[in-house]
Amino acid sequence: MKNDTTVERTSERELVVTRTVNGPPRLVFEAWTKAELLERWWTPKSFPITLLSCETDPRVGGRYRLVFGYEGSTLEFFGRYLEVTPHSRLVWTNDEGDDGEQITTVTFEEMGDRTRLTVHDLYPSKEALDGAIASGSTSGMPEALGQLDELLVSLGASAGRS
Amino acid sequence: MRARIRESILNWMVQYLNGRLDASFAALSDATRRGVLEQLGGGDASITDLAQAFHMTLTGMRKHVGVLEQAELVTTEKVGRVRTCRLGPRRLEAETAWIEQYRQHWDSRFDELDKVVEELERKENVR
Numbered sequence: 001m002k003n004d005t006t007v008e009r010t011s012e013r014e015l016v017v018t019r020t021v022n023g024p025p026r027l028v029f030e031a032w033t034k035a036e037l038l039e040r041w042w043t044p045k046s047f048p049i050t051l052l053s054c055e056t057d058p059r060v061g062g063r064y065r066l067v068f069g070y071e072g073s074t075l076e077f078f079g080r081y082l083e084v085t086p087h088s089r090l091v092w093t094n095d096e097g098d099d100g101e102q103i104t105t106v107t108f109e110e111m112g113d114r115t116r117l118t119v120h121d122l123y124p125s126k127e128a129l130d131g132a133i134a135s136g137s138t139s140g141m142p143e144a145l146g147q148l149d150e151l152l153v154s155l156g157a158s159a160g161r162s
Numbered sequence: 163m164r165a166r167i168r169e170s171i172l173n174w175m176v177q178y179l180n181g182r183l184d185a186s187f188a189a190l191s192d193a194t195r196r197g198v199l200e201q202l203g204g205g206d207a208s209i210t211d212l213a214q215a216f217h218m219t220l221t222g223m224r225k226h227v228g229v230l231e232q233a234e235l236v237t238t239e240k241v242g243r244v245r246t247c248r249l250g251p252r253r254l255e256a257e258t259a260w261i262e263q264y265r266q267h268w269d270s271r272f273d274e275l276d277k278v279v280e281e282l283e284r285k286e287n288v289r
Binding site for chain 2: 002003005006007008009015017019021022023027028030031037040041042043044046047117119133
């Protein structure tokens with residue numbers, strides 16, 4: 001049976017994803033922290049990107065680095081672990097952005113022989129999350145579409161002020 | 163910027179938005195209609211206000227507002243004899259659509275995680 005995935009923007013800077021996984025926190029935690037396991041599920045085949053390399057050092061202050069290939073170029077995502085509490089909590093930073101640090105907190109909650117996962121993303125600012133949403137909703141489209149969105153955002157912003 | 167690129171490449175499922183964007187573009191291809199949006203950005207206005215501001219007939223302005231309404235860039239509401247126009251829900255929809263893309267993205271990822279965890283469990287049980 002398939003478990004539901006939910007996503008909610010809980011505040012101007014926060015996005016929360018939840019899902020129950022069939023397996024105890026011990027194994028789910030392992031799948032999140034061991035590079036050779038993480039790389040097997042982080043980029044499903046349906047994604048337009050491929051994971052070229054994956055390194056993790058899951059201890060406080062340890063670094064992680066993922067390198068993706070996308071349309072002939074590579075993109076690196078990296079950061080460091082702020083908190084590593086086996087089988088229950090994992091906190092890391094995303095340091096590749098230039099608009100500040102994004103912090104991801106994953107909690108693993110035991111529910112019988114299953115695990116309730118909560119992935120909480122804290123963006124550095126409202127603008128950073130708005131920007132991610134705006135660029136995500138126009139990706140793969142001509143620049144003009146981005147401009148359309150900007151126009152609508154600015155129109156909405158000025159409407160909000162008056 | 164890279165964080166944004168990442169979000170872009172991870173959220174490519176935008177095709178279903180295209181139909182709506184085509185309508186948006188058609189609506190925005192006209193200078194008067196762009197002007198109307200700008201004006202509404204400053205506050206709600208009636209068709210009569212807009213017709214006056216753009217030196218047009220009421221019928222002409224109704225047509226323009228109709229195109230904007232179809233593209234969901236503008237909504238109108240008739241109270242008594244006055245039809246008031248305001249900016250439409252298009253922006254909120256973009257966020258809702260993005261969240262749904264993001265959800266599907268994580269859903270596929272978790273499906274793969276399920277497989278990895280199942281395999282770990284099987285291996286454990288064999289030992």
